[in-house]
Amino acid sequence: MPASKIDVIVVGAGASGAVIASELAQAGQKVVLLDKGPKHTTEDFRLKQDEIRYYARGSLVPSMDTDPITWRETSQDGDGELAPWAAGPLGTANPLHLPPSLGAGGGTIHWGGACWRFRETEFRMKTEIEERLGKEALPEGHTLVDWPISYADLEPYYDKTEWELGISGRGSNVAGRPELNENPWEAPRQRDYPMPPLRQGTADIEFADACTRLGYHPFRTAAAIASEPFKGRSGCTYCGFCHGYPCHVDAKTSTHVAALPYGEASGNLEMRDYCRVYKVNRSNDGKRVTGVSYYDADGRSVDLEADRVVLACYALENARLLLASGINANGQVGKHLMTHAFGFFMGLTKEPSNPYMGTLVASTSIEDFSGELVHEYDPTVLWGAPIISWPGDYQPIEIAHAMPPAAPRWGAGFRDWMRDNYGHVWSMYSQTANIPTNDTYVDLDPTRKDPWGQPALRMTHGWGPWDQKMVEFLLTIKRKIAQEMGLTYWWEETTKPDYHLSTHEVGTHRMGEDPATSVVDVHGRSHECDNLYVVGGGQFPSYHGYNPTETIWAMAYMTADDILGRSAPAPVAAHTHDGHTGHASAHTHAH
Amino acid sequence: MTVHDAATAPDSSVALTFFNDAEARTVEAISERIIPDGGDGAGATSAGVVYYIDRSVSGISQNLQHVYRTGLRALERFCQSEFSAPYVDLSAEQQDDVIRRFLGPEVVGPAETPQMYGDEVGERGELDRDLPILRRLFAVVREHAIEGFFCDPVYGGNRDAVGWQLVGFPGAYWGYTAEQMGPGFDGRTLPIATLSDLRRQLQEKSLPDNSTYYGNEEK
């Protein structure tokens, strides 16, 4: 427990916050880590094979009652309504349709764990599009910019993420390993993943074979899941309650087991759970922050002071807190909102797919149509994305909600459809981000408040025709794959989905070198208050076909180095599994 | 249609915590038309769906109590005026017809919105005022029936795991082996396990080591 003086307050114990807090504490900084949710332990999750608790009732995600989010399609559409896609008939939501959270681990407690390094061209997406397709190709009113850093700047941090936190996979462009070459478009990496890929389910093998026959280049999706014991954590048992569920054996790389215990073992980190921060406090001249105010579990307001504050509450709440605290001198906070459309494509396999086994991310992907590569096939599509197989991890209620539009919704036909087809369900998806425009942003809702009297977040977001085109192009490829796989039936999500939250919201506190046009610098440090850091996907200047979190983690390590005045990790020469077992002793669930 | 025979219901789970008896019988009758028994013993009634719903509404879904209470009253008004009989006494065809009116047809095309009772110009006074609550009631019962049919039995529904047996879902497993995940394996051959089974195994420490599952050698 820190003495009275606190060096750093970190708000949010999720993907980015737990990593930064633990890095700082291990380097000797006194850290208090605040989260509005609970501090989970693995014991809480032994009986997590429960679709009612985690899926139907979404017990690990915030609810619209406590954390309301309103939405409108464009700024011409009135004041906004409570996110309509988030509440089913019962007022509870599919975990994918709300911001991730709550508590230690944040979104990583119950995420899918798909991990990607962005390819080199993604960091200059705007320039690539303009050079290849012409300046007029981007829609009017777009606010796309290139990243102020390159892939090479992040590579040492990607490497650190994979080896510190535990990512399984098989690299394709590894220094000194020419035999690893499945994905011709992988960015160069200094070494392979610390663990081999997860075991595939049967339908995933069918997907990979079909892609090969079609001349595509399948490779194994990297996963933040231990495929074998890693730093005292178990290998994955393929329990089939993974996406949307916590892990009962700590195989899933959640920061509450992969980062936090190391910080706590240093004796310099105190985590306070059930503490909801509602304001960042500033000095009189506004140039610095002095700390934060929060409501504790009993609803008491507490003021806490520190030399530095790190906001790591997810892209949406980060923006809301900045706005509610009046930190927005240049008007950039909340702008440039980007999120993913998934282009979900579901089908039925001939042989049983046994969809309740494994994890969705024990899967295969193709990059043949990623990023600028798509221009060779269709120059009217602005940017492509990988196509990813989602081979399992489907429980019955989830499938009852995802049936084809032509299937009966009730009655004998409903029952029989589930009886005949549940065991054959399989799916694939892709992730294309909307191009940010002047009309995709978040701000404070003018009227709606949360139960603590704080203004709700309002989203203004719609899918443009250019966004739909990306989804549609990838659907045409998915149809070819489905045909080649011999699926007996398939159905597709629309190119204009009714959701506007995907758990991959980014861009809302953009990083950049120019203080006039961005919120934070390349290390996540606020241009406006120089001892405030605002971190996470909100920093992304553009967004692409990849899940965000490996990049969020890489940037989190960068932020920690900046705070500590450390330089980037030096390259690691050899690929070895042994270097890591030594850490296991620091791993503990005790507190 | 009557309340599920206590003789075939396990333990004390036929008591009610929110619904009165008539309400329970009506909810059970609606649920049975949403997930009817196909002659194989797997339907909403045999699954005890109404007990799942009753516990949900007295507990986590208290916010839906008014939907059931006022919605079921409105349904009785409708059935009396249309059929001069309560919902539970209608024939299966009539019950389906009522559901169609308020939930829409079984099959709705991709881009269509269901054509429902009340989309025509209303001339029925009080019954028209009941429309929103009736539509909400049926949407909620459908959702709850699906949950109660596929939930772990610990929640009061899915009795004897009839819902899981119907679709071939093995239930609460600690993990699956390489052999079980391999090609040609039909998961319908796996025995069904519930959360209670898993808890017992944990307490007895009778679960195999995790390496049984993460190991890639087929036994």
Ligand SMILES: Cc1cc2nc3c(=O)[nH]c(=O)nc-3n(C[C@H](O)[C@H](O)[C@H](O)COP(=O)(O)OP(=O)(O)OC[C@H]3O[C@@H](n4cnc5c(N)ncnc54)[C@H](O)[C@@H]3O)c2cc1C
């Ligand atoms: C079901 C699901 C599946 C996903 N699958 C993937 C995937 O496969 N791959 C991938 O890359 N990403 C995935 N994600 C997204 C991933 O979880 C997020 O990208 C990631 O967690 C974001 O990290 P973060 O640090 O910005 O925020 P979070 O991890 O969300 O952490 C924010 C933390 O801040 C806390 N907090 C929020 N507001 C306050 C406040 N006012 N005061 C105090 N504490 C607060 C929250 O409780 C939370 O613990 C998934 C998410 C979900 C929900």
Ligand code: SF4
């Ligand atoms: S599938 Fe693996 S990683 Fe996912 S929850 Fe189960 S054991 Fe954990």
